[in-house]
Amino acid sequence: MSPSVPLQEMIRAIRSARTQCEERGVIQRECAAIRAQFRQVDNGARSHNLAKLLYVHMLGYPAHFGQMECVRMIASPRYSEKRVGYLGAMMLLDEKQDASLLITNSIKNDLSHSNQYVQSLALCTLACMGSAEMCRDLAPEIDRLLRASNSYIKKKAALCAVHIVRKVQDLGELFAPAARSLLSEKNHGVLHGAVVLITELCERNPETLERFRKTVPDLVQIMKGLVISGYSPEHDVAGISDPFLQVRILRLLRILGRNNEAASDAMNDLLAQVATNTDSTKTVGNAVLYETVLTVLDIKSESGLRVLAVNILGRFLLNNDRNIRYIAMTSLQRIVGTDHNAVQRHRGTIVDCLKDQDASVKRRALELSLALVSASNIRSMMKELLLFLSSCPPELRAQAASGIFYAAERYAPSQRWHIDTILHVLTTAGGDVRDETVPNLIQLITNASELHCYTVHKLYRALLNDISQQSLVQVACWCIGEYGDLLLRGECQETEPAQVTEDDVLDALETVLQSHMSSPATRGFALTATMKLSTRILDNVDVIHVGYEFSSALSLKLQQRAVEYNALFRKYDHMRAAVLERMPVIEKNSPGHTNGESAGEPMKEIQPPKVKQGEPLLPQQPANQVCDLLGLLGGSEEPLQPSPAPGLSLNTASTAGGDLLDLLGGLEPTPPAPVTVYEKDGVTLTLSCEKQSDSVLTVTLTASNSTDSDMSSFTLQAAVPKSVQLHMKAPSGDFLPARGAAKVTQMVVLNNPNKVNLKMRIRVSYTSQGSAFQDTVQIDSFPGLSAAGH
Amino acid sequence: MSHDNSKPLMRFLLLFSRQGKLRLQKWFTPMSDREKKKIIRDMTTMVLARQPRSCNFLHWKDLKIIYKRYASLYFCLAIESQENELLALEVIHRYVELLDKYFGNVCELDIIFNFEKAYFILDEFLMGGEIQETSKQVVNRCIESSDMLQETMEEYMSKPAF
Numbered sequence: 001m002s003p004s005v006p007l008q009e010m011i012r013a014i015r016s017a018r019t020q021c022e023e024r025g026v027i028q029r030e031c032a033a034i035r036a037q038f039r040q041v042d043n044g045a046r047s048h049n050l051a052k053l054l055y056v057h058m059l060g061y062p063a064h065f066g067q068m069e070c071v072r073m074i075a076s077p078r079y080s081e082k083r084v085g086y087l088g089a090m091m092l093l094d095e096k097q098d099a100s101l102l103i104t105n106s107i108k109n110d111l112s113h114s115n116q117y118v119q120s121l122a123l124c125t126l127a128c129m130g131s132a133e134m135c136r137d138l139a140p141e142i143d144r145l146l147r148a149s150n151s152y153i154k155k156k157a158a159l160c161a162v163h164i165v166r167k168v169q170d171l172g173e174l175f176a177p178a179a180r181s182l183l184s185e186k187n188h189g190v191l192h193g194a195v196v197l198i199t200e201l202c203e204r205n206p207e208t209l210e211r212f213r214k215t216v217p218d219l220v221q222i223m224k225g226l227v228i229s230g231y232s233p234e235h236d237v238a239g240i241s242d243p244f245l246q247v248r249i250l251r252l253l254r255i256l257g258r259n260n261e262a263a264s265d266a267m268n269d270l271l272a273q274v275a276t277n278t279d280s281t282k283t284v285g286n287a288v289l290y291e292t293v294l295t296v297l298d299i300k301s302e303s304g305l306r307v308l309a310v311n312i313l314g315r316f317l318l319n320n321d322r323n324i325r326y327i328a329m330t331s332l333q334r335i336v337g338t339d340h341n342a343v344q345r346h347r348g349t350i351v352d353c354l355k356d357q358d359a360s361v362k363r364r365a366l367e368l369s370l371a372l373v374s375a376s377n378i379r380s381m382m383k384e385l386l387l388f389l390s391s392c393p394p395e396l397r398a399q400a401a402s403g404i405f406y407a408a409e410r411y412a413p414s415q416r417w418h419i420d421t422i423l424h425v426l427t428t429a430g431g432d433v434r435d436e437t438v439p440n441l442i443q444l445i446t447n448a449s450e451l452h453c454y455t456v457h458k459l460y461r462a463l464l465n466d467i468s469q470q471s472l473v474q475v476a477c478w479c480i481g482e483y484g485d486l487l488l489r490g491e492c493q494e495t496e497p498a499q500v501t502e503d504d505v506l507d508a509l510e511t512v513l514q515s516h517m518s519s520p521a522t523r524g525f526a527l528t529a530t531m532k533l534s535t536r537i538l539d540n541v542d543v544i545h546v547g548y549e550f551s552s553a554l555s556l557k558l559q560q561r562a563v564e565y566n567a568l569f570r571k572y573d574h575m576r577a578a579v580l581e582r583m584p585v586i587e588k589n590s591p592g593h594t595n596g597e598s599a600g601e602p603m604k605e606i607q608p609p610k611v612k613q614g615e616p617l618l619p620q621q622p623a624n625q626v627c628d629l630l631g632l633l634g635g636s637e638e639p640l641q642p643s644p645a646p647g648l649s650l651n652t653a654s655t656a657g658g659d660l661l662d663l664l665g666g667l668e669p670t671p672p673a674p675v676t677v678y679e680k681d682g683v684t685l686t687l688s689c690e691k692q693s694d695s696v697l698t699v700t701l702t703a704s705n706s707t708d709s710d711m712s713s714f715t716l717q718a719a720v721p722k723s724v725q726l727h728m729k730a731p732s733g734d735f736l737p738a739r740g741a742a743k744v745t746q747m748v749v750l751n752n753p754n755k756v757n758l759k760m761r762i763r764v765s766y767t768s769q770g771s772a773f774q775d776t777v778q779i780d781s782f783p784g785l786s787a788a789g790h
Numbered sequence: 791m792s793h794d795n796s797k798p799l800m801r802f803l804l805l806f807s808r809q810g811k812l813r814l815q816k817w818f819t820p821m822s823d824r825e826k827k828k829i830i831r832d833m834t835t836m837v838l839a840r841q842p843r844s845c846n847f848l849h850w851k852d853l854k855i856i857y858k859r860y861a862s863l864y865f866c867l868a869i870e871s872q873e874n875e876l877l878a879l880e881v882i883h884r885y886v887e888l889l890d891k892y893f894g895n896v897c898e899l900d901i902i903f904n905f906e907k908a909y910f911i912l913d914e915f916l917m918g919g920e921i922q923e924t925s926k927q928v929v930n931r932c933i934e935s936s937d938m939l940q941e942t943m944e945e946y947m948s949k950p951a952f
Contacts, residue, residue: 115939120932323846324876
């Protein structure tokens with residue numbers, strides 16, 4: 001067929017444009033010309049123009065002005081114009097456009113055209129972009145064509161019917177009988193279309209599925225014919241007779257055999273035959289085998305057949321073609337739950353695929369390997385997985401690390417193995433592990449008490465080696481802090497003896513503290529570890545030094561910590577030993593406890609940070625109560641540092657237990673409920689207070705007006721005993737609307753450094769209904785303070 | 791078996807050059823122009839970024855993307871996630887064979903300058919997102935006959951050849 005010169009000239013012109021701008025210019029000119037042509041009544045070159053427009057459209061330029069031209073062309077009696085018109089309709093119109101409805105009539109006419117190629121255009125277009133309305137309209141016509149036409153039209157009508165059913169589900173019933181009879185056709189195109197149609201009907205309607213189960217023997221026959229028949233030139237693809245049809249039939253068989261013993265039995269032999277006879281040297285054969293495997297695994301097949309299917313997948317894993325390896329993995333992944341033992345038999349091959357060059361295959365191999373880990377193979381599998389981790393692509397590291405942790409947790413044969421494994425992961429991929437790894441590992445370590453010596457030696461050595469992996473460094477610091485004495489002891493039955501001096505240890509921690517690679521959290525760990533060592537080793541002069549340096553560190557947390565530690569050395573040296581005592585075994589808690597939070601930080605971080613710099617913090621609890629605290633909190637990393645909770649300093653030791661609970665409840669002492677201190681003439685004044693420190697108290701006064709008239713110029717004035725300092729903050733407003741519609745709040749900050757008996761006199765003044773009012777109230781007791789006002 | 795599952799085997803087919811220039815687009819489900827543009831961008835970016843010896847399958851949203859390079863053209867076919875990838879590769883290959891038979895040693899330029907023929911051939915091979923005709927010879931014969939019909943009609947109209 002000779003090419004369209006005008007079209008090709010335009011294409012050439014567009015392609016020779018050197019810049020985007022030039023191209024736009026050419027296209028604008030062409031489109032203008034095309035538009036002009038469209039306006040002409042009779043024009044022999046109409047199809048060329050539309051074709052040009054379609055080309056322009058494909059380059060990404062707007063072409064909607066061609067929509068009506070498509071409609072006109074489709075209605076033309078000329079085949080060449082119809083051809084391009086229908087193509088244009090498929091490219092420019094979709095069911096959402098109104099113009100698409102305009103072609104319904106043309107399609108209807110063309111469906112009964114005398115020429116099959118014209119019919120074909122209509123069928124193709126309908127199946128491509130027919131809206132639900134059009135489908136409803138034309139369905140009877142399609143059904144007619146399904147029954148009485150030549151093969152060429154029947155096959156197209158079948159796919160048209162598929163489209164119709166997808167758009168208008170109820171019409172499925174209309175096509176079911178015709179679909180059934182099409183199965184006896186010989187023409188492969190028609191058969192294929194019929195199978196697709198039946199599949200569609202069965203997937204949509206369970207009753208239809210039931211009825212079509214009866215076709216299983218027919219389908220089996222057809223398949224047999226394809227599989228064992230001789231060479232058929234029409235349909236041969238590399239020795240397989242019509243693989244497309246075979247796959248489609250296998251798919252239908254799968255749907256019919258699912259959850260049905262009888263149907264599955266009827267196809268059992270056939271599936272075995274296909275599985276064994278299909279030539280697997282080329283992709284096309286493997287495509288059929290693959291579909292067969294999927295079918296076998298999905299229906300109620302005999303166990304022998306299932307094993308056969310899994311073995312095919314196992315063979316696929318050894319195939320040179322990486323596509324085949326990849327789909328084998330995805331299939332095995334799907335069945336690793338249901339056919340676990342069968343998949344386990346291929347574990348070796350799967351593990352080998354961890355070394356595959358292809359990233360997708362590697363990923364699948366990882367997922368599958370993790371799924372295949374069990375108590376019996378944990379040691380060998382972990383060896384492979386750790387090997388994989390050290391060389392795996394970066395995007396898979398996090399997944400590998402977490403998978404390894406999970407497997408280790410479930411199947412660890414010993415605690416030492418578990419710790420070793422985690423350490424290995426931290427050394428190789430410490431940057432890719434999740435945050436909770438650090439507390440989890442710490443918890444694990446504390447639980448393996450016989451291994452403390454071994455662990456701290458190993459971690460110390462790891463620390464000397466590399467301080468860049470933050471999670472590893474954090475755990476190492478924690479361990480050195482806790483078990484530093486074991487480290488200094490020198491021998492440990494599990495590792496080679498090493499002589500570690502106190503200076504060595506302190507140097508190691510100092511390196512961490514000073515390194516630019518260490519994050520603030522890591523530095524915190526190192527600092528705390530250094531402090532702890534002060535009670536575990538003998539010389540501690542340097543230790544104090546280190547802490548002092550950090551009291552001017554940039555990180556607030558670090559600064560706070562350093563200052564507190566300094567205090568521990570100065571004013572509270574007698575407490576130090578108790579506070580820095582060895583941690584008890586940490587219970588494994590449910591998430592939501594410290595383990596779930598970023599518990600790399602010591603407890604102090606989640607205390608209300610109300611400490612002023614330089615102010616010493618008072619350790620309120622004697623040593624035994626520290627342990628109780630830990631028991632109650634269950635899972636803190638640090639002994640509870642002296643808390644800044646204000647209420648404690650004002651209470652006597654006898655109420656220590658109660659305060660402990662207060663401390664724990666919500667971690668912030670909840671302010672007591674507001675107390676009504678004044679109620680007169682519709683004005684209600686409530687008072688609540690909150691301790692900010694042991695001498696500072698914030699009092700909040702809330703006023704409301706329950707009368708029927710508004711109050712304006714509402715002010716509160718306060719007076720306190722001489723030694724108490726008073727600071728009134730700006731009130732929220734001075735207008736109290738009637739009927740308690742809104743409130744006025746006034747904050748008062750009191751500083752009572754001499755701890756005198758706290759009293760406050762409040763004067764209330766306001767204007768209501770034109771008159772001024774004034775009243776005074778004295779407050780002798782504040783909620784939350786004891787009667788003595790402390 | 792929910793009817794939502796029922797979608798055609800193929801969602802879309804794209805042909806583009808190594809520079810990402812689109813040469814053919816066939817959409818098997820209705821989509822807005824904006825969606826189409828985005829998909830084209832995503833596909834070209836993803837596929838062109840692939841290493842030379844990677845496997846031909848990608849995951850993208852809820853679809854499997856099967857792609858293969860033939861000379862200077864990438865063929866990119868999106869199929870539903872439960873469909874057979876190996877067969878999709880065969881579909882692509884079959885289309886290339888059909889083009890090759892029609893144009894005789896087909897190259898990218900053929901598809902550029904005769905894009906409408908590429909569509910006509912495609913429309914004899916696939917329909918509504920499913921395979922329409924499984925025999926190469928049948929498709930070739932039909933295309934030839936349609937072309938003949940077009941020519942005779944043209945002669946009949948006594949207009950100069952294109």
